[in-house]
Amino acid sequence: MLSILKRLKKAEWLQVFASLIFIVAQVWLDLKLPDYMSEITRLTQVPGSEMADIWAAGAKMLVCALGSLVSAVAVGFFAARIAASFSQRLRSLLFSKVDSFSMEEINRFSTDSLITRSTNDITQVQMLITMGLQMLIKAPIMVVWAITKIAGKGYEWTVATGVAVGIMVVVIGTIMMFIMPKFKKMQSLTDSLNRVTRENLTGLRVVRAYNAENYQEEKFEQANQELTATQLYTNRGMAIMMPMMTTLMSGLSLAIYWIGANLINAAQAMDRLTIFSNMVVFSSYAVQVIMSFMMLVMIFILLPRASVSAKRINEVLETKPVIIDGDKKEGKMGAQGTIEFKNVSFQYPGAADCVLENISFQAGKGETVAFIGSTGSGKSTLISLIPRFYDATEGEILVDGVNVKDYTQEALHNKIGYVPQKAVMFRGTVSSNVAFGDNGKKKPLPEEIKSAVRTAQGSEFVENMEHQYEAEIAQGGTNVSGGQKQRLAIARAVCRKPEIYIFDDSFSALDYKTDRVLRSALKKESQGATSLIVAQRIGTIMDADQIIVLDEGKIVGKGTHRELLQTCSVYREIAMSQLSQEELIS
Numbered sequence: 001m002l003s004i005l006k007r008l009k010k011a012e013w014l015q016v017f018a019s020l021i022f023i024v025a026q027v028w029l030d031l032k033l034p035d036y037m038s039e040i041t042r043l044t045q046v047p048g049s050e051m052a053d054i055w056a057a058g059a060k061m062l063v064c065a066l067g068s069l070v071s072a073v074a075v076g077f078f079a080a081r082i083a084a085s086f087s088q089r090l091r092s093l094l095f096s097k098v099d100s101f102s103m104e105e106i107n108r109f110s111t112d113s114l115i116t117r118s119t120n121d122i123t124q125v126q127m128l129i130t131m132g133l134q135m136l137i138k139a140p141i142m143v144v145w146a147i148t149k150i151a152g153k154g155y156e157w158t159v160a161t162g163v164a165v166g167i168m169v170v171v172i173g174t175i176m177m178f179i180m181p182k183f184k185k186m187q188s189l190t191d192s193l194n195r196v197t198r199e200n201l202t203g204l205r206v207v208r209a210y211n212a213e214n215y216q217e218e219k220f221e222q223a224n225q226e227l228t229a230t231q232l233y234t235n236r237g238m239a240i241m242m243p244m245m246t247t248l249m250s251g252l253s254l255a256i257y258w259i260g261a262n263l264i265n266a267a268q269a270m271d272r273l274t275i276f277s278n279m280v281v282f283s284s285y286a287v288q289v290i291m292s293f294m295m296l297v298m299i300f301i302l303l304p305r306a307s308v309s310a311k312r313i314n315e316v317l318e319t320k321p322v323i324i325d326g327d328k329k330e331g332k333m334g335a336q337g338t339i340e341f342k343n344v345s346f347q348y349p350g351a352a353d354c355v356l357e358n359i360s361f362q363a364g365k366g367e368t369v370a371f372i373g374s375t376g377s378g379k380s381t382l383i384s385l386i387p388r389f390y391d392a393t394e395g396e397i398l399v400d401g402v403n404v405k406d407y408t409q410e411a412l413h414n415k416i417g418y419v420p421q422k423a424v425m426f427r428g429t430v431s432s433n434v435a436f437g438d439n440g441k442k443k444p445l446p447e448e449i450k451s452a453v454r455t456a457q458g459s460e461f462v463e464n465m466e467h468q469y470e471a472e473i474a475q476g477g478t479n480v481s482g483g484q485k486q487r488l489a490i491a492r493a494v495c496r497k498p499e500i501y502i503f504d505d506s507f508s509a510l511d512y513k514t515d516r517v518l519r520s521a522l523k524k525e526s527q528g529a530t531s532l533i534v535a536q537r538i539g540t541i542m543d544a545d546q547i548i549v550l551d552e553g554k555i556v557g558k559g560t561h562r563e564l565l566q567t568c569s570v571y572r573e574i575a576m577s578q579l580s581q582e583e584l585i586s
Ligand SMILES: Nc1ncnc2c1ncn2[C@@H]1O[C@H](COP(=O)(O)OP(=O)(O)OP(=O)(O)O)[C@@H](O)[C@H]1O
Pocket: 107, 348, 349, 351, 355, 373, 374, 375, 376, 377, 378, 379, 380, 381, 382, 505
């Protein structure tokens, strides 16, 4: 918890200090009240007291109470401000940290846990700061101050208070011992609940189509049940604790009055009034002591969960991304548009075997290199190494003659137009999705956006939409078809005017005709740009300058379509399964 508080800014520490002053003022004013109460008690008992004196003491009491109220409001105000601005900053820090993560870190934490950490965990810390600042500081000051006030006012009462505090410590300690570990479990159970909910919502169509609602509900119920059981356990602990505390408080007041009654009985007549007034004051202070402990109990309720949350937030913030930026912004002179893999091998983090082994090839400027192979042969993995979604385990990948690790990621990504296997759309408009991101150049003009959509064969459907290029795109592109999403994703890459295109099976949702027309439009548009295309269809890649055939992570064939038909049995097999005899020899 403390390590996360190190991230508080100077201005926030100043506000903490200001709160401290108000808290001390509040405690002082609260502890002043019993003194006036004692004076009023004394005045009412002493014959011949002036009514005006009673009014004066009452007025002072009122001023103290009002002062305490103002201080409490001020502390509440500061606490809310500090907590809100601190959590706003934590959210931004987490967001940009997660943005800098490679797929390895994202997979390590899991998307669901990263969402819980950026939302629920920060709320826990925010709650602790809001409540804690008021209680955590106030309670100890109150306890110490109240104890010094009651010291010496009668050892019988002090013993009674000591016993009550002793009982309370034992009760709190025992209950905490049982419920603390449960608080720790609660956050990871929230992760699970998020995971099941997210999985269900993203896969809703499949869930419906397969009548899997019951199965999903069972999974949700299990996660929900576990979280509920843990919450019930902790809440029951708290439910026992609170009435015990109030009983203890009432018991202590009773004990103080009972002891007081005995002391008054045994005392001389002239001492009775002093004992009575001491008793009134003592019982007020003793209640304040117990109240302070109760406040600490409240903190104990929040603290374990918030400190688990703080630890989880810190884990993310302190993670050093495995992908470290280089400092180069430019490639080698004369090597622009070239890509070279030199003996590249790759193993997914935690996986037992290499997914890619000893991959070497070169792509010259303006060339099209295609990758084909059976499912799981490593095609997507291979091309994901170029934008450094992962770093190669062995070997080197050169873009424009420079190792990808030596570039700043921004400079590297500015060179690339990447179209993923599954087209990703963001909530916004057609234009905002096509002109997405930054490529280090000027923002594209509306004409350029239109031209990119035209190249991607998307003009017709976009212009048929209401508001055309300003038509709304729902989150995840749920209001456009799979093929339309792919076209917009391709238009996004075209609009970027990159040196290198990477198409990860990006033509699969297009019909054969559109696929062909799109590729020829793309060829015209992207003259001079190097293209790497992963495809399942031979038709898509037949014209490539170089086709690389992958099998179980190894290159088993390299050459043009015609060459491979002669030399590579794996390629021939794929080709024969897709093309007619005429197409094969044409
Ligand atoms: N994040 C990951 N962690 C561990 N292994 C992975 C991960 N992603 C993919 N793999 C494994 O790597 C291998 C290659 O996967 P990849 O997605 O590169 O294949 P592919 O040739 O593109 O397949 P497809 O044609 O089906 O898209 C597969 O065996 C897959 O199980």
